[in-house]
Amino acid sequence: MSKINTLEIRNLTKSFNGRKAVDDVSFSVPENCIFGFIGANGAGKTTTMKMALGLLEADSGEIDICGERVCFGATKTNRLVGYLPDVPEFYNYMRPKEYLRLCGEITGLSDKVIKNRTAELLELVGLADVNRKIGGFSRGMKQRLGMAQALISEPKLLICDEPTSALDPIGRKEILEILTRIKGKTTVVFSTHILSDVERICDAVAVINKGKIVLESTISDLKVKHKSKTITLEFDHEIDSSEILQTLRKDNIIPARCEAADVSIENLFLEVSS
Numbered sequence: 334m335s336k337i338n339t340l341e342i343r344n345l346t347k348s349f350n351g352r353k354a355v356d357d358v359s360f361s362v363p364e365n366c367i368f369g370f371i372g373a374n375g376a377g378k379t380t381t382m383k384m385a386l387g388l389l390e391a392d393s394g395e396i397d398i399c400g401e402r403v404c405f406g407a408t409k410t411n412r413l414v415g416y417l418p419d420v421p422e423f424y425n426y427m428r429p430k431e432y433l434r435l436c437g438e439i440t441g442l443s444d445k446v447i448k449n450r451t452a453e454l455l456e457l458v459g460l461a462d463v464n465r466k467i468g469g470f471s472r473g474m475k476q477r478l479g480m481a482q483a484l485i486s487e488p489k490l491l492i493c494d495e496p497t498s499a500l501d502p503i504g505r506k507e508i509l510e511i512l513t514r515i516k517g518k519t520t521v522v523f524s525t526h527i528l529s530d531v532e533r534i535c536d537a538v539a540v541i542n543k544g545k546i547v548l549e550s551t552i553s554d555l556k557v558k559h560k561s562k563t564i565t566l567e568f569d570h571e572i573d574s575s576e577i578l579q580t581l582r583k584d585n586i587i588p589a590r591c592e593a594a595d596v597s598i599e600n601l602f603l604e605v606s607s
């Protein structure tokens with residue numbers, strides 16, 4: 334028997350005011366995969382994810398989570414899913430433990446499970462020793478607490494909407510490390526437009542452009558297909574890529590035929606043309 338994919342999307346379409354935001358989208362996410370859902374602003378990522386959560390009604394198409402059909406307005410499949418929005422909201426007067434307890438109670442977990450899970454998750458997200466009110470948290474800390482909240486019910490599938498976009502390089506690295514640590518226990522789908530994050534942790538990707546899937550592939554296949562001479566420079570601080578490129582060229586550290594293929598806050602990817 335073939336294995337059931339954790340997330341399976343088939344021919345999903347959604348229009349707003351007669352404009353297709355999601356246009357015949359199909360892709361599948363195998364169990365225990367970290368899957369990057371890549372697209373520029375307005376490409377259709379959030380709309381797709383909201384439909385997978387049953388929060389938005391599709392015009393047509395189907396979504397299955399662990400083989401169960403997602404129905405708009407019904408929350409049955411959401412017991413299998415954890416969700417981290419791009420900007421998670423909290424009760425600022427609460428402390429992390431209290432907040433996770435509340436989330437556990439809403440989810441219907443027993444007292445004992447809540448206690449164990451809270452300790453485990455705060456350790457996972459690096460907030461075990463933090464007992465301050467959430468209102469004083471940095472963006473990165475809030476995002477990490479949001480990750481703990483999304484994992485409280487041990488979901489089969491974790492959906493994260495742009496989890497690293499609003500963070501500084503250290504905050505981004507911390508989130509990517511958490512995702513790597515839960516690999517093997519939870520299947521992860523995260524949307525992003527930061528290609529270096531994808532390259533760092535993803536097993537497979539789908540690229541969406543103007544509502545249409547333009548590429549679906551494993552990272553290893555992509556690397557074989559688009560093999561080129563690349564150099565990755567990783568910095569521990571924010572960089573000005575053009576300034577760095579200029580210095581490297583001036584000092585003949587890189588060949589003249591070397592161009593910046595991609596730039597993120599602290600990474601510079603260079604490609605050497607033959």
Ligand code: ATP
Binds near residue numbers: 349354372376379
């Ligand atoms: P971002 O990274 O900016 O969140 P995205 O890839 O998540 O982008 P979506 O938010 O899914 O993109 O939006 C896709 C398209 O649908 C955009 O053109 C957006 O303006 C439009 N759209 C999304 N939600 C609505 C809505 N409720 N009403 C009208 N148009 C909408």
